[in-house]
Amino acid sequence: MNSIEDKAHINGRRGIVFNIQRFSIHDGPGIRTTVFAKGCPLKCAWCSNPESQKLFPQLMVREVKCTRCGRCAEACPDNAISLTEEHGRKINWDLCSQCFKCTEVCIYESLGIIGKDMGIEEIVKEVEKDRIFYKNSGGGVTISGGEPLLQNKFVLNLIKAFKEKDINTALDTCGYVSEEVFREILPFVDLLLLDIKQLDSERHQKYTGVDNSLILTNARTFSKKVRTWFRIPLIKDFNDSPEDIRKIAEMASELGVEKISLLPYHEGGKSKSFQIGGMYSIPMAKAPDNNHIQRLKNIVSKIGVAVTVGN
Numbered sequence: 080m081n082s083i084e085d086k087a088h089i090n091g092r093r094g095i096v097f098n099i100q101r102f103s104i105h106d107g108p109g110i111r112t113t114v115f116a117k118g119c120p121l122k123c124a125w126c127s128n129p130e131s132q133k134l135f136p137q138l139m140v141r142e143v144k145c146t147r148c149g150r151c152a153e154a155c156p157d158n159a160i161s162l163t164e165e166h167g168r169k170i171n172w173d174l175c176s177q178c179f180k181c182t183e184v185c186i187y188e189s190l191g192i193i194g195k196d197m198g199i200e201e202i203v204k205e206v207e208k209d210r211i212f213y214k215n216s217g218g219g220v221t222i223s224g225g226e227p228l229l230q231n232k233f234v235l236n237l238i239k240a241f242k243e244k245d246i247n248t249a250l251d252t253c254g255y256v257s258e259e260v261f262r263e264i265l266p267f268v269d270l271l272l273l274d275i276k277q278l279d280s281e282r283h284q285k286y287t288g289v290d291n292s293l294i295l296t297n298a299r300t301f302s303k304k305v306r307t308w309f310r311i312p313l314i315k316d317f318n319d320s321p322e323d324i325r326k327i328a329e330m331a332s333e334l335g336v337e338k339i340s341l342l343p344y345h346e347g348g349k350s351k352s353f354q355i356g357g358m359y360s361i362p363m364a365k366a367p368d369n370n371h372i373q374r375l376k377n378i379v380s381k382i383g384v385a386v387t388v389g390n
C-alpha cells in the first residue's frame with residue numbers, strides 16, 4: 080500500500096474484501112448481496128472460508144489447469160515454485176513472500192490473489208446493481224467475513240453508506256469483538272446474524288482457538304437491542320448433541336432472538352485450505368445426518384424459537 084492508501088485505511092474508507100456474492104439466499108432474509116471482509120480472530124477447525132482468515136491478500140492456487148509453462152517459476156524472486164514431471168507446479172509456501180509476481184505472468188490464471196483492497200464507493204456501486212431484487216424479496220446487503228468487525232472503521236462507514244442509500248443491512252459476526260465496537264455499529268444495523276458455535280467454553284476454545292465468554296456476553300447484551308438471528312454451524316460430534324442445541328435455544332428464547340439458523344457443515348473449506356497452502360485441521364469433519372438435524376430442529380421449535388436449516 081502507498082501512503083495515500085494507508086491514510087484511507089486509517090480513516091476507514093477502504094478495506095480488504097475477498098468476495099462480493101450476488102443473489103445470496105443464505106445470509107439473511109430475501110435476496111441479498113454478501114460482502115465478505117477478510118480477516119478473522121478465530122480459527123475454526125471446520126472453517127468454510129479459510130481464505131478469509133488472514134487480513135491481507137494472499138496467493139491462491141486456482142482450480143484452473145496449469146499447463147506447466149514455467150513462467151511463474153522464472154518470475155518468482157524467492158525460488159518458491161518448482162516444476163517437476165512427477166508433481167507438476169509446486170509452491171513451497173514456506174519460501175513464498177506473497178509478492179504476487181507469479182500471478183502477473185500466468186496467462187492461464189492458474190495462480191491468483193484472494194483479497195482485494197476496495198473503497199466504499201466501489202462496493203456500494205456493486206451492491207446497488209441488485210437494488211430491484213432487494214425491494215421485491217425483502218432482501219438487502221449482508222456484511223460477512225472472516226470477521227467483518229476486524230476492520231470495524233471500514234465496516235462502520237460501509238454500513239452508513241448503505242443506510243444513506245436506504246438498503247437493508249445485515250451484519251454477520253462471530254461476536255468476538257469489543258463491546259465498544261458493537262455499541263458504535265449496531266444503531267446502523269437492521270439485522271444481527273450472530274454465530275453461536277458452542278456454549279461449553281473448553282470445547283469452544285479447543286475448536287476455534289478462542290474462549291467464548293466475550294461472545295456470550297455480547298450476545299446477552301446486544302441481541303436484546305437489535306433484531307437478531309443466531310446462526311449455529313452444525314458439526315457432528317462438536318456441537319450436535321441434543322443438549323448442545325437445547326442450551327443455545329433456551330438462551331435464544333430468554334433473549335428474544337427471532338430465529339435460529341442451523342447451518343450443517345459443508346466441505347467447501349477443505350480444498351480452499353490447500354489452495355492457500357494451509358492444512359485442514361479436522362479432515363474427518365462431517366455434518367449430522369438429516370434425521371438428526373430434524374431432531375435438533377424439533378428441539379428448538381419446542382422451546383418456542385423459530386428455526387430454519389441452511390439459511
Ligand code: SF4
Pocket residue numbers: 144145146147148149150151152168184185186187188189190
Ligand atoms: S505460469 Fe501458470 S500455467 Fe505456467 S507453470 Fe506457472 S501456474 Fe502453470
Ligand code: SF4
Pocket residue numbers: 138154155156157158159160170174175176177178179180181182
Ligand atoms: S507470490 Fe510467492 S510464489 Fe508467487 S512469485 Fe511471489 S514469492 Fe513466488
